[in-house]
Amino acid sequence: MNFTASDLPAQWITLLAAGMLVIQLLMVVQRMLLTSIRLFALQSLMLVAIAAIIAYFHNNAADVYLVAGLTLVGKVFFLPWLLNRLVRRIRIDQEIAPLLNSTSSMVLCGALTLLGYIVARPFTSLERLGNNTLAVAITLLLTGFFLMFNRRKAISQVLALLTVENGVMLAAVALTSYGMPLVVELGIFFDVMVAVMVLGILVYRIRETFASMDVSKLSQLKG
Amino acid sequence: MNLLTPILILPLLAALLCLLVPSRRFMSVANAFAFGLVLALGTQLLREVVANKVVTECGEFFRADALSAWMVLLISVVSLGTSFYAGQYFQRDLAAGTVTPARVKEFFVLTPIFTAGMLLVVLANNLGVMWFALEATALSSVLLVALYNRRTSLEAAWKYVILGSLGLALALFGTVFTYAAAIDRSSSTLPSFNWSHLMSSSAQLNRGMIKLAFVFVLVGYGTKAGLAPMHTWLPDAHSEAPSPTSAMLSGVSLKVALYALLRFHILTTACLGSPFSRTVLLVFGLGSMCLAAPFILVQTNLKRLLAYSSLEHIGLICAAIGLNSPVTIFGALLHMGYHALTKPVLFFAAGNIHQTCHTLQMRSIGPGLASVLPLTVVCMGLAGVAATGLPPFGLFLSEMTVLSGSFAAGHIAVSALLILALLACFYGILYQLTRIFLGTPRTPRTTNTASLGGVPAMGFMLGTLLLFSVWLPNPLLDLMHRAAAIIGGDQ
Numbered sequence: 001m002n003f004t005a006s007d008l009p010a011q012w013i014t015l016l017a018a019g020m021l022v023i024q025l026l027m028v029v030q031r032m033l034l035t036s037i038r039l040f041a042l043q044s045l046m047l048v049a050i051a052a053i054i055a056y057f058h059n060n061a062a063d064v065y066l067v068a069g070l071t072l073v074g075k076v077f078f079l080p081w082l083l084n085r086l087v088r089r090i091r092i093d094q095e096i097a098p099l100l101n102s103t104s105s106m107v108l109c110g111a112l113t114l115l116g117y118i119v120a121r122p123f124t125s126l127e128r129l130g131n132n133t134l135a136v137a138i139t140l141l142l143t144g145f146f147l148m149f150n151r152r153k154a155i156s157q158v159l160a161l162l163t164v165e166n167g168v169m170l171a172a173v174a175l176t177s178y179g180m181p182l183v184v185e186l187g188i189f190f191d192v193m194v195a196v197m198v199l200g201i202l203v204y205r206i207r208e209t210f211a212s213m214d215v216s217k218l219s220q221l222k223g
Numbered sequence: 224m225n226l227l228t229p230i231l232i233l234p235l236l237a238a239l240l241c242l243l244v245p246s247r248r249f250m251s252v253a254n255a256f257a258f259g260l261v262l263a264l265g266t267q268l269l270r271e272v273v274a275n276k277v278v279t280e281c282g283e284f285f286r287a288d289a290l291s292a293w294m295v296l297l298i299s300v301v302s303l304g305t306s307f308y309a310g311q312y313f314q315r316d317l318a319a320g321t322v323t324p325a326r327v328k329e330f331f332v333l334t335p336i337f338t339a340g341m342l343l344v345v346l347a348n349n350l351g352v353m354w355f356a357l358e359a360t361a362l363s364s365v366l367l368v369a370l371y372n373r374r375t376s377l378e379a380a381w382k383y384v385i386l387g388s389l390g391l392a393l394a395l396f397g398t399v400f401t402y403a404a405a406i407d408r409s410s411s412t413l414p415s416f417n418w419s420h421l422m423s424s425s426a427q428l429n430r431g432m433i434k435l436a437f438v439f440v441l442v443g444y445g446t447k448a449g450l451a452p453m454h455t456w457l458p459d460a461h462s463e464a465p466s467p468t469s470a471m472l473s474g475v476s477l478k479v480a481l482y483a484l485l486r487f488h489i490l491t492t493a494c495l496g497s498p499f500s501r502t503v504l505l506v507f508g509l510g511s512m513c514l515a516a517p518f519i520l521v522q523t524n525l526k527r528l529l530a531y532s533s534l535e536h537i538g539l540i541c542a543a544i545g546l547n548s549p550v551t552i553f554g555a556l557l558h559m560g561y562h563a564l565t566k567p568v569l570f571f572a573a574g575n576i577h578q579t580c581h582t583l584q585m586r587s588i589g590p591g592l593a594s595v596l597p598l599t600v601v602c603m604g605l606a607g608v609a610a611t612g613l614p615p616f617g618l619f620l621s622e623m624t625v626l627s628g629s630f631a632a633g634h635i636a637v638s639a640l641l642i643l644a645l646l647a648c649f650y651g652i653l654y655q656l657t658r659i660f661l662g663t664p665r666t667p668r669t670t671n672t673a674s675l676g677g678v679p680a681m682g683f684m685l686g687t688l689l690l691f692s693v694w695l696p697n698p699l700l701d702l703m704h705r706a707a708a709i710i711g712g713d714q
Contacts, residue, residue: 122431141396148389157385164392168399175403181416184351188395191358198362199384202369206377218378221459 009057016046016053017136017170021113024143024163028109029102033155037083040159044075047166051173063182070189071169079162079196083155086200090207097152097214105150112142133174140167152214154203158196165192226271226278227285227346230264230295233257234302234335234342241331247324250331251310257335258306261342262299268292273701277419279348286348286419289705293556294345294482297563300687301474302338308571308680309334309467315578315676316465326370330465337363337471341479348417353483354391354398357447360476361387367468368460379456379463386446386456394443397487400436404429404494418486425493437491437500440484441507447480450541451511454534458518461530462583466574469526470567473533478559481537485544485710492712498547505545509640511538516647519655525576525583528655529569532610535648536562542641543625544710550628552707554621561617564688565609568681572603575677589659600660602681607656609688611649617692 023043030036051068055061098105116139123134144164148157168188172179179185210217237257241250271278272292279286287295313327340360347353361384369380405414405421405428414420421428446453457477461469484504491500515535522528536558543555573583579596580588593600609616622645629638691699 119435123435138396141392144392145389148385154381161385161388161392164389165395168392168395171396172399172402175399176406180351180399180402181349184349184355184416187352187355191355191362194362195358195384195388198365201366202377202381202384205369205372206381209372209374209377215381218381220375221378221382221463 007057009053012053013050013133016050017133017174020046020166020170021136021139024140025106025109027159027163028105028143028147028150031098031102033087033153034084036156036159037080037087040162041076041080043163043166044071044079047169048072048076050170051179054173054177058177061178063185064179066182067179067185067189070186074189074193075162075166078193082196082200083158086203087155090204098150099152100150105146109143109146112146113139115139116142134171137167137171137174140164140170152216154199154206154215157215158199158203161199162192162196225280226264226268227280227287230261230268231285231339231342231346233260233264234339238332238335238339241328241335245328247313247327247331248310250328251306254309254331254335255303255306258299258303258338261338262296262303265292265295265299268295269698269702273698273705276705283348283417283419284352285346286417287346288709289702290482290485290709291345293560293702293706294479295342297478297560298338298341298345298475301471301563301567302334304567304680304684305334305467305470305474307683308470308567308574308677311676312465312467312571312574312578319578321371326372330367330370330467333363333367334467334471337367337476341475344479345482348419350398350401350418350421350486351416353418353486354395357394357444357480357483358388358391360479361391361447364460364464364468364472364476368464368472370465370468371463373463376463379459383456383460386453390443390446390453392443393439393446394483397436397439397441397443400432400439401487401490404432404436418490421490422493425490428494430495433491433494434499437487437503440487441500441503444480444484444487445507447477448484448541449477449480449511449534449537450507451514451534451538454511454514457534458527458530461533462524462526466526466570466577469529469573470570473530473566473570474563477533477537478540478563481541488544489710489712501545501547503545504541505637508538508540508542508545509637509644511535512542512644512648513640514538516644516651519648519651522651522655523585525585525588525659526570526573527583528585528652529566529573532569532648532652533562533566535644536566536610539622539625539641539645542637543628546625546629546632546634546637547711548628548632549707549711550631551625552710553703554624554628556703556706556710557624558618558621560691561609561621561688564684564691565606565616565618568602568606568684568688569610571677571681571684572599572606575599576603585655585659590662591660591664593660594664598678599681602678602685604656604660605685606681607652609685611652612645615692616688620692 020043023039027039048068048071055064117135120135120138144160147160234257237253240253269292277288316322340356343356365380365384449457488500512535515531518531540555543551612618612622
């Protein structure tokens with residue numbers, strides 16, 4: 001039932017997972033907010049493609065098709081559209097303002113990628129799909145955390161959170177080849193949608209109250 | 224008769240009604256009514272669990288054992304007490320113009336959803352469902368934290384949602400890993416993700432994967448449970464939220480996250496058969512207590528003081544479970560219950576004080592608060608005495624149980640640390656509270672309606688606390704012994 005590494009679909013999955021990692025690294029060095037949102041949409045599209053390949057070549061399960069469809073609608077179209085609208089509506093300046101400059105960020109993320117591969121190494125035999133998909137998933141988590149701490153703009157922190165979530169989904173399909181049970185997948189999907197809306201509401205209110213979206217201004221509470 | 228489904232649906236119905244009906248009085252009554260019914264059903268659930276061990280519904284989708292039934296009781300009692308307090312609290316806030324009617328409606332709609340989410344966490348059998356229920360509680364409570372829309376409350380809400388979501392993302396990784404550990408490599412059918420199923424096949428799980436999963440879940444749910452060093456959102460969120468929400472966050476929400484962590488702890492111990500997970504729990508529990516103590520001693524903000532006290536209590540519960548003797552686990556469960564009844568009283572009183580003095584800085588509140596808000600101060604004093612672990616209140620009993628169990632099991636160094644941290648918090652809280660209560664007021668304050676408000680709610684919680692401090696009915700004792708046995712590892 002499992003793929004062998006020489007299968008064409010398995011190679012596609014490996015390629016797409018690697019693509020997700022590359023996009024993550026592009027987001028690390030990206031300075032424009034709207035481009036970052038597009039990159040996130042592209043990364044989600046690759047996740048959809050992986051799910052679709054699994055569903056088509058592997059198990060033909062209606063569940064996996066459904067999850068792929070929902071991800072396509074939700075993460076490739078709806079969320080980027082929502083974030084775009086938010087960015088335009090509150091008329092923020094485009095620059096993301098990272099704490100570390102892009103060269104050192106890139107080096108650090110290279111180290112994080114290495115760490116991801118080391119953590120995933122003992123478990124490669126458990127992967128049901130592709131090569132190193134688990135390592136990519138853990139790397140997405142680690143670099144997502146880095147993105148979150150390296151950004152001062154509230155919306156780019158939201159984007160970082162979403163890439164971490166993409167990583168979880170990749171881990172789920174890589175390890176199980178079906179993803180999680182349908183009820184769990186649906187629950188996670190709706191939670192993510194609601195989470196972005198809640199975050200959007202907060203961003204909007206922060207923008208109104210502070211006349212800025214710079215989260216480093218949120219520093220009154222101490223001790 | 225179906226029990227679990229109505230327990231979950233009642234709060235959601237209340238939320239829906241509150242959304243549709245504009246009357247504020249109706250909204251607060253609907254909340255109280257729903258939580259009261261949930262409490263009644265929870266008591267019924269207690270009886271059934273004592274009789275039949277496990278109650279399942281909807282094809283094992285919902286499952287309640289002794290531990291879940293205990294949590295249902297805690298959640299419903301705290302929600303009920305909060306709904307008694309919230310109506311008048313917001314009436315005064317509206318009169319003072321600090322909130323808009325739309326925000327009050329938001330409170331009455333989101334609070335039952337928050338409660339329903341917590342109930343789903345403890346009643347779900349599927350670990351994935353447990354995860355998204357916990358995420359739902361985080362999302363509903365975030366908007367409650369931001370309710371006042373002040374700069375500081377927005378900051379607190381932002382930290383809470385970002386750290387909370389990061390934690391929950393880690394927990395989701397852990398959950399996925401747990402599922403992956405259950406996959407049988409040779410068969411093509413997928414395993415069930417139910418906790419009961421995982422427990423029954425715990426010997427066949429992939430051990431390395433389970434260990435990795437526990438680390439992720441510990442950091443993830445540990446963030447939500449406020450364990451140090453992932454606790455940084457906790458004092459902010461608890462101090463900036465409206466007092467009824469603070470009471471729910473401190474009283475039960477932390478414990479619900481700890482419950483989720485415990486489920487994984489039980490599974491990990493059953494699979495590995497080693498003290499790995501309990502040692503980690505002990506270390507994090509002790510760390511939280513030792514970290515809370517200095518912050519309590521030097522705290523200047525009343526509600527932050529209470530938040531750090533919650534950190535200390537959750538640390539004690541966690542450490543007691545980590546010690547893993549039947550006595551300490553029983554003590555931890557007892558402590559959960561008594562703390563859930565005590566902490567809301569303190570937050571309600573802090574709410575009254577905030578509305579009267581318009582500040583939470585203890586320097587400007589006191590001294591001499593006793594002559595301004597006598598009833599509030601009496602309630603807060605009693606609850607403060609209870610929270611520091613003095614008799615006749617139950618927390619004395621539970622802390623002694625934990626300590627004696629810890630000494631009996633021969634953990635001398637751990638016990639000494641526990642005593643030290645408890646003493647520091649004891650001194651800190653009593654010192655800070657007496658400083659604002661006693662003496663003569665520096666600035667003359669006019670007593671407003673807040674002086675009487677909230678007393679029924681505080682009386683209800685304190686009365687319940689005192690009642691159960693001196694009298695633990697047999698079914699309840701039975702339930703707690705069973706819950707302790709579940710955490711201890713024998714089914």
